[in-house]
Amino acid sequence: MSKTINKNPCIICVAITGSVPTKENNPNIPISVNEQIESTQEAFEAGASIVHCHVRNDDGSVSSDPIKFKKLKDGITKFCPGMIIQFSTGGRSGSGRERGYMLPHCPDMASLTVGSNNFPNRVYENSPELIDWLSSEMIRYKIVPEIEAFDLSHIFQASQLFKYNKLKGKPYIQFVMGVKNAMPVDRQVFEFYIETVKRLMPSANWCAAGTGKYQKIINEWSIELGGHTRTGMEDNIRISKHQLASSNAELVFLTKEICSKYERPVANWKEARQILDIPLRT
Numbered sequence: 182m183s184k185t186i187n188k189n190p191c192i193i194c195v196a197i198t199g200s201v202p203t204k205e206n207n208p209n210i211p212i213s214v215n216e217q218i219e220s221t222q223e224a225f226e227a228g229a230s231i232v233h234c235h236v237r238n239d240d241g242s243v244s245s246d247p248i249k250f251k252k253l254k255d256g257i258t259k260f261c262p263g264m265i266i267q268f269s270t271g272g273r274s275g276s277g278r279e280r281g282y283m284l285p286h287c288p289d290m291a292s293l294t295v296g297s298n299n300f301p302n303r304v305y306e307n308s309p310e311l312i313d314w315l316s317s318e319m320i321r322y323k324i325v326p327e328i329e330a331f332d333l334s335h336i337f338q339a340s341q342l343f344k345y346n347k348l349k350g351k352p353y354i355q356f357v358m359g360v361k362n363a364m365p366v367d368r369q370v371f372e373f374y375i376e377t378v379k380r381l382m383p384s385a386n387w388c389a390a391g392t393g394k395y396q397k398i399i400n401e402w403s404i405e406l407g408g409h410t411r412t413g414m415e416d417n418i419r420i421s422k423h424q425l426a427s428s429n430a431e432l433v434f435l436t437k438e439i440c441s442k443y444e445r446p447v448a449n450w451k452e453a454r455q456i457l458d459i460p461l462r463t
């Protein structure tokens with residue numbers, strides 16, 4: 182693939198917390214809802230227009246408590262007006278349908294993995310029955326899905342779900358690379374993912390996320406090739422081998438620098454909503 186001269190605005194998503202990193206790994210990771218709101222506001226002011234949300238118990242352990250999700254959404258709506266709020270339905274914070282019990286709180290978006298794969302220490306299980314249920318809940322509450330493609334088959338599966346109206350909204354596909362035992366960071370595969378999305382879902386937008394030290398590489402590839410990108414402490418807690426990230430905002434600033442390098446403007450929340458066709462909820 183030749184270098185794309187594509188100066189379209191780049192949407193930066195910030196994944197503020199996730200389910201894995203702890204205060205022991207990096208004391209700056211936001212855990213309580215108040216810390217998460219504060220961290221999101223800094224990242225929003227730095228240029229992120231989507232926030233990807235998980236919630237935790239106060240001791241840092243994983244949670245899927247819908248009340249916490251609601252408090253987080255209310256705080257972000259108040260302090261980051263216009264920002265696109267995305268809840269995670271990922272499998273590390275709960276099991277089975279528990280992963281979608283917060284969807285009635287109507288975030289703008291929710292992540293959705295449409296197939297199974299391996300994670301570092303276990304199977305990331307997404308059964309067809311669970312995927313159908315999460316999809317139907319997203320349609321019910323008018324939530325736009327962000328498809329997490331951990332594997333090529335997930336892109337094909339997503340296109341089928343949109344084709345048969347089991348998913349609605351403009352497709353937004355995120356390539357996830359660098360998770361141990363899943364798809365590694367591989368440029369040829371990355372480019373083939375883009376080609377495949379364009380072939381199967383011509384109206385789709387795409388973005389990408391890399392984990393750990395690969396975050397920066399994936400940010401660079403997505404920005405270079407005209408896509409959107411994700412940063413944040415869920416995926417990576419360091420700014421270099423020897424230095425921990427001081428905040429989610431710092432990672433957003435580093436991503437913005439890559440946008441400048443490739444002459445991509447950073448999408449503000451209005452542009453991001455327009456690109457993804459997500460109107461403000463009234």
Ligand SMILES: [Zn+2]
Nearest residue numbers: 199269271415
């Ligand atoms: Zn997540």
